[in-house]
Amino acid sequence: MACFSVVCNTGFLSIPNKLEVHGGKSKSLGRYRGFCCRSLGYHKYCNFQHGLLWNNELRPLSNGKSGVFLKGFNNRCKSKQGLYCYNKIEPLTNANSANKQMHLGKKGSTKLRSLRKRFSLRLRPRLRLLTIRLKTVTIRSVLNGIGTFLRKNIRRVTLFSSISATLGLCYLFLKLTAVPSPKMVPYSELITSLRNESVTKVLLEEGSRRIYYNTNSRIAGVTHMSDEELTNEQGENMANKVTSDDGSRSDQALNTNVLKKLSVTQASTPDWQYSTRKIDHDEKFLLSLMREKGITYSSAPQSVLMSMRTTLITIISLWIPLLPLMWLLYRQLTAGNSPAKKRRPDNQSVGFDDVEGVDSAKLELMEIVLCLQGAINYNKLGAKLPRGVLLVGPPGTGKTLLARAVAGEAGVPFFTVSASEFVEMFVGRGAARIRDLFNMARKYSPSIIFIDELDAVGTKRGRSFNDERDQTLNQLLTEMDGFESDSKVIVVAATNRPEVLDSALCRPGRFSRKIVVGEPDEEGRRKILAVHLRGIPLEEDSNLICSLIASLTPGFVGADLANIVNEAALLAARRGGETVAREDVMEAIERAKFGINDKQLRPSTISKELEKMFPWMPSLMGKNNTRQDGLPGPLGYQALS
Numbered sequence: 001m002a003c004f005s006v007v008c009n010t011g012f013l014s015i016p017n018k019l020e021v022h023g024g025k026s027k028s029l030g031r032y033r034g035f036c037c038r039s040l041g042y043h044k045y046c047n048f049q050h051g052l053l054w055n056n057e058l059r060p061l062s063n064g065k066s067g068v069f070l071k072g073f074n075n076r077c078k079s080k081q082g083l084y085c086y087n088k089i090e091p092l093t094n095a096n097s098a099n100k101q102m103h104l105g106k107k108g109s110t111k112l113r114s115l116r117k118r119f120s121l122r123l124r125p126r127l128r129l130l131t132i133r134l135k136t137v138t139i140r141s142v143l144n145g146i147g148t149f150l151r152k153n154i155r156r157v158t159l160f161s162s163i164s165a166t167l168g169l170c171y172l173f174l175k176l177t178a179v180p181s182p183k184m185v186p187y188s189e190l191i192t193s194l195r196n197e198s199v200t201k202v203l204l205e206e207g208s209r210r211i212y213y214n215t216n217s218r219i220a221g222v223t224h225m226s227d228e229e230l231t232n233e234q235g236e237n238m239a240n241k242v243t244s245d246d247g248s249r250s251d252q253a254l255n256t257n258v259l260k261k262l263s264v265t266q267a268s269t270p271d272w273q274y275s276t277r278k279i280d281h282d283e284k285f286l287l288s289l290m291r292e293k294g295i296t297y298s299s300a301p302q303s304v305l306m307s308m309r310t311t312l313i314t315i316i317s318l319w320i321p322l323l324p325l326m327w328l329l330y331r332q333l334t335a336g337n338s339p340a341k342k343r344r345p346d347n348q349s350v351g352f353d354d355v356e357g358v359d360s361a362k363l364e365l366m367e368i369v370l371c372l373q374g375a376i377n378y379n380k381l382g383a384k385l386p387r388g389v390l391l392v393g394p395p396g397t398g399k400t401l402l403a404r405a406v407a408g409e410a411g412v413p414f415f416t417v418s419a420s421e422f423v424e425m426f427v428g429r430g431a432a433r434i435r436d437l438f439n440m441a442r443k444y445s446p447s448i449i450f451i452d453e454l455d456a457v458g459t460k461r462g463r464s465f466n467d468e469r470d471q472t473l474n475q476l477l478t479e480m481d482g483f484e485s486d487s488k489v490i491v492v493a494a495t496n497r498p499e500v501l502d503s504a505l506c507r508p509g510r511f512s513r514k515i516v517v518g519e520p521d522e523e524g525r526r527k528i529l530a531v532h533l534r535g536i537p538l539e540e541d542s543n544l545i546c547s548l549i550a551s552l553t554p555g556f557v558g559a560d561l562a563n564i565v566n567e568a569a570l571l572a573a574r575r576g577g578e579t580v581a582r583e584d585v586m587e588a589i590e591r592a593k594f595g596i597n598d599k600q601l602r603p604s605t606i607s608k609e610l611e612k613m614f615p616w617m618p619s620l621m622g623k624n625n626t627r628q629d630g631l632p633g634p635l636g637y638q639a640l641s
């Protein structure tokens, strides 16, 4: 009788449609039969916390332990506490025996079962999916897909097909012009043959060291087969004859066979039987030897076909290893990784409501947004849209946020880039990146380009020997000049150091509008805090907390205030609170003002810190601790311990 229910780690639920949970409630698993219980989250039906479910009965485990995870297949189940099989609960003597008993079937059948399991778990769903997809596929949709792919990747497809065609043509050319080459022999062999007077004709190739020659040994072409080959051939034929049925020995048969072989060889015989390489400074000796022996010799240039073959082979063998290197270089040098491509226009969720405390800057930028949207008809009065807006101010005052708000409100593509990304190793690359960025912005016009930390490329020219930086700036100046009046591409840039910028960059027509984004006043800080406290649950009234923080934080900018709010929320979470209390806020302000105060500081740590602050003084703590006179330490400090 089979075990009623089986759960394993990989999760096979075998027979039951019904399983009782220890609460006594019946649950139908129906279609989940054979699925992985645990990973499907159905293990609560099979989680035998208090016993083993066995033939609809919940049986307590003999040792009373809970938390049993059954493991096994079909009618054999293993748990930590025992092996359960055929309605019997057998305690395990050791783990090995459990394993042994678990694999009760033959080895082969276990393998087969695991294979089947793997098939049903991995392959079957995929095959099913494939079948469904194949059913929905029609020739028309395939053709459409190919067409779309070709249209999208026309450049790549053209490049790859032309490369493939060229390589194919090269292969064809090499194949068609291939001629059997003469046998290569050492130079000494030529000299020996010359001395033996067996050489009939010699050709010295012009422009190379190659020497071709023929000998008078046997029929031309026979020599193409090595002596060894011939011997083997004859031996083979002899053996054939000996073992032939009639036992006849016919020399004629041998000759016919050899001649047949020779005729095949002759068909592909080169003009020259042998070739060798000339040795330097030995020409005189060679020529005198040939003259002495009366041998015909001549010289000729390499045939056009052969020179073409040689050139082609050289090119291919040289360029193929270089191709990966060139591809890498191409990727580096092309606009493939330019900032313009990385920052595609996307949905901006920041609006002017999210930026507070910088009202005048907001007003100026709002006007530009209205112009971009066409709400203000500036063309009517002959006005032009400002090409560049320069946001100037201390760090953290919200310059980047303002630029993002402009993009969000205007609903136009926003290309953001840090100017340091234009600083490149190769001269001209930064300029190329600027060009790409502006081209992309023009393509998506009306659009906004935001260049953060403009001073990275916009510093005065000619001050250093950095040609690359100057070229990049020149390109930026050119691009900003080159806008058509109706291109509707606005460049917003931000910097903390306007004084270092090149004057050409700030002249009217480029960054004609300069907006100072300064530190917010108390009212501004209150508004900024209100923005950041929007989603934070507070114990007290939000306006009260905003006013409290704003009054305590003169000189703080938006980034500081955002940080205070975040710190307060973290502190509240640390103490396990549901809402942010006034104490959390106060501690966060303290942390922002004075840094994190370590109340557990040891005297040695304090000494080190003091030494860092006053490096010109002798060790404060050390001196104080070792003083015997009881007098205060340097500068009147008492021992802090």
Ligand SMILES: Nc1ncnc2c1ncn2[C@@H]1O[C@H](COP(=O)(O)OP(=O)(O)OP(=O)(O)O)[C@@H](O)[C@H]1O
Binding pocket: 354, 355, 356, 357, 358, 393, 394, 395, 396, 397, 398, 399, 400, 401, 402, 452, 494, 495, 496, 528, 531, 557, 558, 559, 560, 562
């Ligand atoms: N006026 C503001 N209103 C609301 N939040 C602000 C404001 N200013 C700054 N913040 C907060 O500070 C964060 C940092 O601001 P942002 O990056 O805009 O400063 P920045 O002026 O560009 O600084 P940097 O000059 O260092 O680049 C913002 O994400 C925002 O949360």
